[in-house]
Amino acid sequence: MSKQAAALTLTDLDAGQPCCPPISEHRIPAETAAALAPAFKALGDPVRLQLMSMIASAPDGEICVCDLTPAFTLSGPTISHHLKTLREAGLVDAERRGTWVYYRARPGIMRQLASLLTADRG
Amino acid sequence: MSKQAAALTLTDLDAGQPCCPPISEHRIPAETAAALAPAFKALGDPVRLQLMSMIASAPDGEICVCDLTPAFTLSGPTISHHLKTLREAGLVDAERRGTWVYYRARPGIMRQLASLLTADRG
DNA sequence: ACGCTGTTTTGAGATCTGTCAACCTAGAGG
DNA sequence: CCTCTAGGTTGACAGATCTCAAAACAGCGT
Numbered sequence: 001m002s003k004q005a006a007a008l009t010l011t012d013l014d015a016g017q018p019c020c021p022p023i024s025e026h027r028i029p030a031e032t033a034a035a036l037a038p039a040f041k042a043l044g045d046p047v048r049l050q051l052m053s054m055i056a057s058a059p060d061g062e063i064c065v066c067d068l069t070p071a072f073t074l075s076g077p078t079i080s081h082h083l084k085t086l087r088e089a090g091l092v093d094a095e096r097r098g099t100w101v102y103y104r105a106r107p108g109i110m111r112q113l114a115s116l117l118t119a120d121r122g
Numbered sequence: 123m124s125k126q127a128a129a130l131t132l133t134d135l136d137a138g139q140p141c142c143p144p145i146s147e148h149r150i151p152a153e154t155a156a157a158l159a160p161a162f163k164a165l166g167d168p169v170r171l172q173l174m175s176m177i178a179s180a181p182d183g184e185i186c187v188c189d190l191t192p193a194f195t196l197s198g199p200t201i202s203h204h205l206k207t208l209r210e211a212g213l214v215d216a217e218r219r220g221t222w223v224y225y226r227a228r229p230g231i232m233r234q235l236a237s238l239l240t241a242d243r244g
Numbered sequence: 245a246c247g248c249t250g251t252t253t254t255g256a257g258a259t260c261t262g263t264c265a266a267c268c269t270a271g272a273g274g
Numbered sequence: 275c276c277t278c279t280a281g282g283t284t285g286a287c288a289g290a291t292c293t294c295a296a297a298a299c300a301g302c303g304t
Contacts, residue, residue, distance in 0.1 A: 188280065220270095267282105
């Protein structure tokens with residue numbers, strides 16, 4: 001990294017909606033890049049991208065860790081670590097209900113990442 | 123990488139257009155995740171995200187490295203390294219014309235990444 | 245209280261990443 | 275051929291990341 005000044009945090013991105021025009025229209029300032037990069041970084045691992053997909057496409061909007069773990073040939077702690085990374089990136093929320101923990105996607109940030117990549121011109 | 127079976131490569135993603143529905147609609151298979159994750163990973167660094175933004179928003183569709191480097195307080199080799207990462211992720215193309223090297227965004231992959239994140243429901 | 249199952253945390257090791265200094269290559273212009 | 279500038283490559287180092295085993299924590303049963 002480097003030194004960022006004002007520091008937009010990732011949770012800020014959930015509140016305001018448009019955040020910024022597509023990168024094909026305007027250069028994003030350094031602070032915006034610093035705020036958004038961690039979200040892309042979190043999606044930059046095959047396991048996490050697949051986890052994110054499973055969570056986002058869950059029929060009830062949420063999915064149990066017990067349904068996520070057996071989909072991979074990875075240990076429980078490793079899946080838990082990746083889920084924590086997605087959580088800290090602000091991409092998902094977790095809720096414990098009794099024995100099981102359920103994960104749910106946060107649509108706001110995903111929408112912002114998508115709009116950032118969407119080119120409105122050629 | 124590792125050992126994936128069919129192995130979609132990143133350059134494949136440029137050809138076919140829709141590649142896959144949004145992750146909020148269907149789980150993406152492991153091969154798709156493995157193919158797309160490197161692109162997200164490349165965007166997961168603040169410097170590269172800003173570089174990508176500068177390239178994608180360049181007025182003539184392309185921008186000289188000599189215009190990119192002075193925008194950062196980083197050494198030339200470091201910028202060159204990040205540009206190589208973006209190149210290998212299939213996000214940009216480079217062309218040398220005389221003394222200077224020009225970078226240009228590849229719209230296909232960006233569009234696919236965006237559509238992957240775009241939720242059509244909820 | 246005890247044990248059992250699901251999930252997270254901790255600790256450790258191997259690999260990867262961001263950065264720079266030093267060096268190399270490509271082209272322009274004498 | 276020589277020199278100058280624009281970029282890229284190599285080597286090295288500190289710090290981050292991925293993974294697992296072991297331990298800890300949280301609830302549910304009995």
